[in-house]
Amino acid sequence: MKYSSAENEYLIELLKCAIVGTDLPEVPVGLDYSALIKNSKNQQVYSVISEVLDAKNLPAEQAKSLENYVKGELFRTISMKSEFELLEKELADNKIKFMPLKGSVLRSFYPKQKMRQMSDVDILYDYSKRDILLKIMKSHGYRMTASCENSDDFFREPFFTFEWHRELFFEEADFCPHFDLWKNAKQDKENPYKYHIESTEHFVYTICHMYKHYATNGCGVRFLCDIFVMLHNGTPVDIKKADARFKEIGIEDFANDAIALANAVFLDGDISENQQKMLDFMLSDGVYGNMIVDYTKKFSEFGGSKFKYIFRRIFPEKKKMFADYRQLEKRPFLLPLYYIIRLFTKMKYNSKAAKYELESIKKIDK
Numbered sequence: 001m002k003y004s005s006a007e008n009e010y011l012i013e014l015l016k017c018a019i020v021g022t023d024l025p026e027v028p029v030g031l032d033y034s035a036l037i038k039n040s041k042n043q044q045v046y047s048v049i050s051e052v053l054d055a056k057n058l059p060a061e062q063a064k065s066l067e068n069y070v071k072g073e074l075f076r077t078i079s080m081k082s083e084f085e086l087l088e089k090e091l092a093d094n095k096i097k098f099m100p101l102k103g104s105v106l107r108s109f110y111p112k113q114k115m116r117q118m119s120d121v122d123i124l125y126d127y128s129k130r131d132i133l134l135k136i137m138k139s140h141g142y143r144m145t146a147s148c149e150n151s152d153d154f155f156r157e158p159f160f161t162f163e164w165h166r167e168l169f170f171e172e173a174d175f176c177p178h179f180d181l182w183k184n185a186k187q188d189k190e191n192p193y194k195y196h197i198e199s200t201e202h203f204v205y206t207i208c209h210m211y212k213h214y215a216t217n218g219c220g221v222r223f224l225c226d227i228f229v230m231l232h233n234g235t236p237v238d239i240k241k242a243d244a245r246f247k248e249i250g251i252e253d254f255a256n257d258a259i260a261l262a263n264a265v266f267l268d269g270d271i272s273e274n275q276q277k278m279l280d281f282m283l284s285d286g287v288y289g290n291m292i293v294d295y296t297k298k299f300s301e302f303g304g305s306k307f308k309y310i311f312r313r314i315f316p317e318k319k320k321m322f323a324d325y326r327q328l329e330k331r332p333f334l335l336p337l338y339y340i341i342r343l344f345t346k347m348k349y350n351s352k353a354a355k356y357e358l359e360s361i362k363k364i365d366k
Contacts, residue, residue: 001264001265001270001271001276001279002276003283004280004283004284005035006028006030006031006032007031007032007035007036007039008039008283009028010025010027010028010031010036011036011039011040011043011045011049011221011283012221012265013025014048014049014052014053015045015048015049015221015225015265015266016265016266017052018048018049018051018052018111018115019048019110019111019115019225019228019229019266020266020267021111024052024054027057033058033059033062034059034061034062037062037065037066039283042220042285042286042287043220043221043222043283043286043287044117044119044220044222044286044287045117045220045221045222045225045287046069046117047069047073047114047115047116047117048110048115048116048225050066050069050070051111051112051115053066055067073114073117074114076159077113077114079159079160080118080121080159080160083160084104084121086140087136087140087162088191088194090136091125091133091136091193091194092191092192092193092194094129094132094136095129095193096125096126096129096132096133096193097125097126097182097193097195098123098124098125098126098193098194098195099123099124099125099181099182099185099194099195099196099197100121100122100123100194100196100197101122101123101124101165101168101197101205102118102122102206102209103116103117103118103121103122104118104121104122104123105196105197105202106206106226106229106230108234109229109230109233109234110225110229110233111233116225116226117222119161120153120161120162120163121161121162121163122151122162122163122165123162123163123164123165124165124166124168124181125164125165125166127166130152130166133152133164134152137154137162140156141156142154142155142156142160142162143155143156147324147325148170148324149170149320149324150165150166150167150168150169150170151163151164151165151166152164152166168181168205168208169208169212175208175211175212175215177208177249179201179204179205181197181198181201181205182195184198184201185197185198186198199230199234199235199236199237200237200238200241200242202230203227203230203231203237203242204242204245204246204249206223206226206227206230207227207242207246207251207254207255207258207259208249208251210223210227210258211251211254211255211258213288214254214278214281214282217288218281218282218284218285218288219282219287219288220282220283220285220286220287220288221265221279221282221283222287223258223282224258224261224262224265224266224282225262227258227259227262228262228263228265228266231259231262231263242255243255257272257274257275257278258278260272260275261275261278261279265279314339314343315339316342318335321335321338321339321342324342325338325341325342
C-alpha cells in the first residue's frame with residue numbers, strides 16, 4: 001500500500017490505532033502536523049484520531065486546536081442527542097413513524113460513539129405526515145434550509161441540523177437504487193413509532209451512498225471506517241445477500257473494491273492496483289470529495305458553455321422542479337412561480353455556496 005505523503009500514511013495509522021487498537025505509530029521524521037490536522041478535519045475523522053493523539057507531543061497551535069475541538073464536539077454531541085430525544089417524543093405523540101439513518105446509527109459501532117462525527121442527523125419518516133412534521137420543526141425554532149429531491153432540511157443555531165428523508169435516492173437521478181427499508185425494519189421496544197434499519201440493508205445502503213459521492217464529487221476515507229466497523233463491530237451482515245443486491249443494483253465491482261480496501265487498510269492486507277487508485281482518490285480531498293469535480297462534469301455536459309450552465313442551474317429541468325416541490329404535481333401551472341421562489345430561497349440561504357460555484361465555473365471556463 002502506497003501513500004502520496006507522510007501525513008496521509010500517518011493519518012491511516014492513527015485511524016487503525018483508534019478503531020482496531022493497534023500500537024500508536026511512531027511519528028514520521030519531518031511530519032507536517034498542520035497538514036495532518038487540516039486533512040483529518042476535511043476528511044471528518046478528526047474525532048477518531050483525537051482519541052489517540054497525545055496533545056503533549058503536538059506543536060502548541062495544534063495541541064490547542066485539538067483541546068478546543070474535543071470540548072466543542074463533546075458539547076455538540078450531548079446537545080444533539082438531547083434535541084433528537086425531544087423530537088422523537090413529539091413524533092411519537094403525533095403518530096409519525098421514523099427511522100434513524102447514517103451517522104446516528106453508525107456511531108454506535110465505533111469504540112466510542114463520539115468518534116463518529118456527524119454534520120447532521122438523517123431520518124427516514126412517513127412522508128404522509130409531512131405537514132405535521134413541518135409544524136413540529138417550526139415550533140422548535142427551526143427554519144427550512146432546503147426542500148430537496150428526497151428530503152427536507154432544517155437548521156437552528158448554533159449547530160442543530162436535521163434532514164428528514166421521504167426517499168433515500170432521487171428518482172430522476174442517474175443512480176437511484178430502490179430500497180424498502182420499512183419492510184424489514186425492527187420496531188423499537190420503547191417507542192412504537194421508532195424503527196431500526198435492518199443491518200444488511202443498512203450495509204448495502206452505506207455502500208450505495210458511498211458510490212453516489214464517489215461517482216460525482218468523490219468521497220473520503222471515513223466511508224472506509226464506516227464499512228469496517230459495520231462488518232466487524234456491528235450487527236451481523238449477510239454478505240451473500242449484500243453481494244446479490246450489489247449485483248442487482250449494478251455496483252458489484254465497486255462494492256467489492258470498497259469492502260476489500262476497508263479490510264486491507266485496517267488489517268494490513270494487500271490491495272489491487274484499482275483499489276490503490278481508489279485510496280489515492282479518497283485521500284486527495286475531503287469527506288465528500290471536491291465540488292469542483294462535479295462542476296467540471298456538469299460544465300462538460302453543457303458543451304463547455306458558461307451561459308448554458310448558469311441558465312440550467314437557475315432554471316432546472318421540469319422533472320427536478322417537480323421533485324423539489326411536490327406541490328407542483330397537483331398544480332403544475334404554478335411552475336413559473338416556483339422558479340422565482342427557488343431563486344429567492346437560494347439567494348437567501350445558499351448565497352455563499354452559489355458564489356463559490358459561480359467563481360469555480362469561471363475558473364473552469366478559463
